[in-house]
Amino acid sequence: MQFSEILDHRRSTRAYTGEPVTREQLDIMLEAGVRAPNACNAQCWHFFCTLDRKLIEGLVPEIYNRGDWLRDVGCIILICTDPDSLEPRFGAIVRERFAVQDTAAAATQILQCATTLGLAGCWMGAFDREKARNYFGVPAEMEPVIMLGIGHAAAEPPARPRKPMTEVVTMVGDCGRAEKRSVDEITPFAIRKASLPKAEFDNVNLSRATFNNVNLSGAAFTDANMKNTTYSGLTMQGAEFGCVDLRDATFANPDLSRTVFDGCSLRDVQIKNCDIAGMTVDGIAVDALIEAAKKKD
Ligand SMILES: Cc1cc2nc3c(=O)[nH]c(=O)nc-3n(C[C@H](O)[C@H](O)[C@H](O)COP(=O)(O)O)c2cc1C
Secondary structure, three states: OOHHHHHHHOOEOOOEOOOOOOHHHHHHHHHHHHOOOOHHHOOOEEEEEEOOHHHHHOOOOOOOOOOHHHHHOOEEEEEEEOHHHOOOOOOHHHHHHHHHHHHHHHHHHHHHHHHHOOOEEEEEOOOOHHHHHHHHOOOOOOEEEEEEEEEOEOOOOOOOOOOOHHHHOOOOOOOOOOOOOOHHHHOOOOOOOOOOOOOOOOOOEOOOOEEEOOEOOOOEEEOOEOOOOEEEOOEOOOOEEEOOEOOOOEEEOOEOOOOEEEOOOOOOOOOOOOOOOOOEEOOEEHHHHHHHHHHHO
């Protein structure tokens, strides 16, 4: 998921299906949370989590009384801070301020991560802190700050409008001229030095993508839009293509041995200086046909 899609789809959601969130999804979201920026990397946070349906339902209305929807989330993350564990060189006020900012950074990353997992969430600040402390067994030195409810959205709420940039942003000094471009155009999605065995790409638009030194041996492509793609250093032994649009794609020195093309348009394809021994089209050996045609000439 590109960053613009996270921005488009993350909404504070207040209607859930009741479907569970898995432990694996929770662990991924927590990983995103603990990678958030935090003061001095002191990580003065603690995450109390539950996937337990009974515990989730028990939060309403005692701990959270602003909506029954919370009963139907699949996961609760109560983010707490332990400000005293921040470096003693910070004064009390600074420590507390930093500690709260840390939890907010973690919460933001968790909610964005939830979006990439196809989940929805809602940030709750208006809950009973003392009751939450008892409920989750939060020790005295920690302070509950944010409660996140995460689950499967019953419906995606409409995006809530933001104030115009001119109202909330002041450019100071020379900041260049305004140019409206999407975040993805400025920072195109890139995968570098990745190992993606068993990766699944479903309904993926790869048009204008560039692949360098890619090993696609054994890969299967169906219904793929791969128009105008560029490939160099490509190994595709045993790859299978079904209903793939490779119009105007450029392949430089690829190894395509044993690749299967099924239901593809190869119209106006030019094959030059290639080893086509054993190549068949609908079961007919192409090399024998070419040899026969050459002899005829
Ligand atoms: C500090 C903070 C406290 C919030 N507290 C609550 C809350 O108690 N209950 C709730 O339903 N939403 C709460 N929200 C969610 C906001 O209402 C929501 O982010 C805002 O309306 C913008 O909508 P959006 O997140 O869909 O863009 C809170 C958000 C923040 C950042």
